[in-house]
Amino acid sequence: MFRKPIVALAVAALAAAGAVTAATGSFGAAAAPFAAGVEDEGADCAVPALPDQGSLPTEARLPDPFKRLDGTRISTQADWRCRRTEIKKLAEKFVYGEKPAKPSSVTGTVSRTGISVNVSHNGRNSSFSASVDAPSGNGPFPVVVVLGGFGADTAAIKAAGAAVVSYDPYAVGREGTPRNNKQGAFYSIYGNTSSTGLLVAWAWGVSRIIDVLESAGGSVLRADATGVTGCSRFGKGAFVVGAFDQRIALTMPIESGTAGVPILRGVPGEGAQSLSSAYGEQPWFGDAFGSFTGSPTRLPVDTHETVAMIAPRGLFVMDNPHIANLGPRSASVAALGGAEVYRALGAGPNITYWSDVADGTHCASRSEWRTPLQQNIQKFLLGTGNATGTIRMHSKATGNLAEWRTWTTPTLGSGPASSAPPSSQPPSSAPPPSSPPPVPGGCGAAVSLNQWNGGFVATVRVTAGASAVNGWNVALTLPSGATVSNSWNTTASGTSGAVRFANVSYNGRLAAGQNTEFGFQGTGTAGTLTPACTAS
Structure with a gap:
């Protein structure tokens, strides 16, 4: 080769x-x-x-x-x-x-x-x-x-x-x-x-x-x-x-x-x-x-x-x-x-x-x-x-980790090495997205960002509430100058300003408390994104 x-x-x-x-x-x-x-x-x-x-x-x-x-x-x-x-x-x-x-x-x-x-x-x-x-x-x-x-x-x-x-x-x-x-x-x-x-x-x-x-x-x-x-x-x-x-x-x-x-x-x-x-x-x-x-x-x-x-x-x-x-x-x-x-x-x-x-x-x-x-x-x-290092992927060769893993990333403590099994508390993703508040029904969404000068990658976690959902939509507003250039595990509507992301065929059904992830890559500066999830 x-x-x-x-x-x-x-x-x-x-x-x-x-x-x-x-x-x-x-x-x-x-x-x-x-x-x-x-x-x-x-x-x-x-x-x-x-x-x-x-x-x-x-x-x-x-x-x-x-x-x-x-x-x-x-x-x-x-x-x-x-x-x-x-x-x-x-x-x-x-x-x-x-x-x-x-x-x-x-x-x-x-x-x-x-x-x-x-x-x-x-x-x-x-x-x-x-x-x-x-x-x-x-x-x-x-x-x-x-x-x-x-x-x-x-x-x-x-x-x-x-x-x-x-x-x-x-x-x-x-x-x-x-x-x-x-x-x-x-x-x-x-x-x-x-x-x-x-x-x-x-x-x-x-x-x-x-x-x-x-x-x-x-x-x-x-x-x-x-x-x-x-x-x-x-x-x-x-x-x-x-x-x-x-x-x-x-x-x-x-x-x-x-x-x-x-x-x-x-x-x-x-x-x-x-x-x-x-x-x-x-x-x-x-x-x-x-x-x-x-x-x-x-x-x-x-x-x-x-x-x-x-x-x-x-x-x-x-x-x-x-x-x-x-x-x-x-x-x-x-x-x-x-x-x-x-x-x-x-x-x-x-x-x-x-x-x-x-x-x-x-x-x-x-x-x-x-x-x-x-x-x-x-x-x-x-x-x-x-x-600070960065992950900067070209749009034609953007990998999606969510498609390749079933594990989540633990929050590792600063204590001494231990051979004991970790706590039964579910681990969170790293970098951890802000956890959505518990909801009696519907769904919640949280976003984590990896940003660099001129671009960013966003990973969005969608979590079902107290009841199962058969589909979901996530809405968020990008700041001026930021645009969506690529997305995965979702159907995106809009590329700037108010944008929406819907489930695809294989990740719309979520049992109560279950979560899934989708992501998108953008140009510009993402700033702070506040996603809102609606169950369908």
Whole structure:
């Protein structure tokens, strides 16, 4: 799929932005607040036995990221550490293959021009290297690891004050090899018949680079302020790198396509590269995924949970809505699903998904990404910004999370981790819409908003009152300048001013107290919306 792409285009856009000042002095030694100090914070978590492949049920909707393997749901933010570990183990077993822990010996060197990595484990050895292009000044500098190289765009990241580490994934996991004879530094250590796919092998390589940066003491490059990016197949890799190493402060996958961000359950219905095609093209997936290429609904995990593995760290997903083969609608659903975990953790501002771009060229440099890109690098790597992330989907590739989930998002407490089942109180959605007041009959409506400069997405929850309803209408008034551009799970009347939304055939009947959701995307500023529901 899309061979030999131009990579690291995210950072290339910085050069044209012109608003980021190169850093020439020394960066502080304090750790970036968004990165963890270890590769895997949940390595000590006790994980119940994972399900066997033969016992997996079919589930068309996305798995509940808040539901533990024992069937209970997490109730505090501290519970996420070990729930994330369960997701990681499921993803390794059924999708990507295992990412081994740090080998017994990782050594190397760091300079302003290069990094060398030497690995020894169980009597086997391998090595690889990466080039470094550091800004002028004394450092130590934040780092952006670019999968696949990016040539003339070196000046773009340097202009932001970060060093560029050009990493060749093929040195660690080579494409064009059969699954029973995988090649590269990873497979030299773990065997050429390892069931681990290339994406995790590439992630392992970046983790070993960070190991060397840590052991070097940070005099040149900072291991605690590291970002990663790449486009197309290297976007797949960047996504997995960020998910599997919690020392990565900022993950920036671009147009990653199947095996990247798009939900695996959504790929078959969108016209994206098929799962079987992606599995067969290269050994990107782990070997075990071959059993699911025709039945992704049997997977106990999906990529919205891979997104969630990155939380609460920085994530900026850049996508192309004009190429269906990339699965942009499914990618937006993954982002929306993962964003629910970000919000439950109080980290909603740390995720951005952006597919609202005009140019459909694969891996092109896009002006629309310049400002959010600057903001993400400043916030997560330089520590000089606090911009809020946004979900900005193009109208032709707008995903609808409500169609893909049966679970709601809990309000997680701030107390210690608990293994006890949560309260029997029904969880609320995050970000929580204002709950409609109880009504003796009829219906109520509440709206939650995700707004950005020039647009917004509204999610409206309709709840039946004390009696069942056979249909509903929701009326609200948009402020001047705001218009409806797209809607889902509803029939919309009007695009500005006083607008109305009615049920469609499958969501009009609600039992007493039952709720359903619809949504719409708009331009302009939504302000405060006050919906009014009428049962029909």
